Amino acid sequence: MLLFRPTGLKELQLVFDSGMRAWPPRLPEQPIFYPVLNYEYAAQIARDWNAKSAPFAGYVTEFSVSDDFISRYERRVVGARQHEELWVPAEELEELNRHIEGRIRLNGAFFGPGFEGYIPDRGGFRNKNAWWQFMIMAGTFTHGIMDFHMEIKVNPLAVFLHFPYWKKENFEEMGIEPAEQQRVLAAIQEFWAHDFPQIELPG
Numbered sequence: 001m002l003l004f005r006p007t008g009l010k011e012l013q014l015v016f017d018s019g020m021r022a023w024p025p026r027l028p029e030q031p032i033f034y035p036v037l038n039y040e041y042a043a044q045i046a047r048d049w050n051a052k053s054a055p056f057a058g059y060v061t062e063f064s065v066s067d068d069f070i071s072r073y074e075r076r077v078v079g080a081r082q083h084e085e086l087w088v089p090a091e092e093l094e095e096l097n098r099h100i101e102g103r104i105r106l107n108g109a110f111f112g113p114g115f116e117g118y119i120p121d122r123g124g125f126r127n128k129n130a131w132w133q134f135m136i137m138a139g140t141f142t143h144g145i146m147d148f149h150m151e152i153k154v155n156p157l158a159v160f161l162h163f164p165y166w167k168k169e170n171f172e173e174m175g176i177e178p179a180e181q182q183r184v185l186a187a188i189q190e191f192w193a194h195d196f197p198q199i200e201l202p203g
Contacts, residue, residue, distance in 0.1 A: 001070045002062060003035040003086070006045035009057040009161065012106070013118065016157055020104045020199050022097040026090035033093050035063075037075065037084040039108070047110040056112030059164075062105050069099040106202050109164035118161050123154035130162040131169065134184075138176050141184045152191050159188065163201050 005023075007015070014024035026033060036042050042060045050058025073086040088096055117130030124136045124147070133155075140148040152159050163185075171181055192201050 001067055002064050003037065003070070004039050004042035005035050005061050005063070006042045006050055007059045007061045008050050009055045009059075009118065012059050012061070012161060013157060015061070015104055016160055016199075021100060023093060023104075026093060031090050033088040033090060033096070034085050035088070037086070038082055041083050041085070043108055043110070046108065051110040051112045051115075053112075054114065055117070056115040057117070057161075057165075058110045059106055060108030062107055063103075064101040065096065066099045066101060069096070103199065105200060106160075106164070109168075109202070111165050111168065115165065117165065118158050120155050120158050124151050125155045125158050130158075130165050133158060133162060134166045134169070134171065135174060135176075137166075137188065138171070138180070138184050141187055145187075148187065149191050152188060153195055156192075156196060159192065160199070160201065163188065167202075 011024060015022070018024075023033065036045075039060060039062070042062075046058030046060050070086070073088060075084050076087060077084055115130065117133070119129055120126055124140070125133045128136065137148060137151065140151065166181075166188075167185060172178070176184075189201055
């Protein structure tokens with residue numbers, strides 16, 4: 001079964017650290033893990049909830065779980081008809097992770113005006129927010145392609161978390177025209193596919 005989950009910035013960091021193969025353990029105040037059954041519901045939560053409170057990022061992820069395993073959980077409708085979700089007790093999450101088929105995938109993202117993103121402590125991205133990180137990538141793409149490639153290898157987490165933001169943001173006020181922005185993004189995707197073929201950037 002294909003499932004969806006609205007995911008915040010910090011949770012997605014932990015999923016990335018697992019190689020996009022597992023959901024992190026629930027916190028003590030989170031007794032239930034809630035995957036949902038359609039993209040629209042997940043996107044609604046990511047957009048209207050996650051992206052409107054700090055750190056102002058809501059991602060939509062999808063993952064497949066074996067039908068035999070997931071059939072033990074009853075579908076629950078919470079609100080409108082499309083608000084279908086499953087309730088997985090926290091103590092059963094590790095077992096659910098073992099039944100994930102393939103990897104967890106990122107296929108949507110929403111960002112609020114206060115979004116800063118993940119700020120690394122190394123490389124050219126050090127102490128820079130997501131907006132300035134793209135400016136660094138655009139500058140090195142023009143003047144130093146080796147540095148451009150190295151930044152992706154040094155800070156893959158930041159690239160993964162921020163790539164959807166870089167696709168949506170307008171950088172024209174800094175002299176980066178849309179065509180140039182697209183060239184930089186295409187180059188990031190090309191180097192990423194070479195260095196991290198097991199994890200897809202959102203198209």
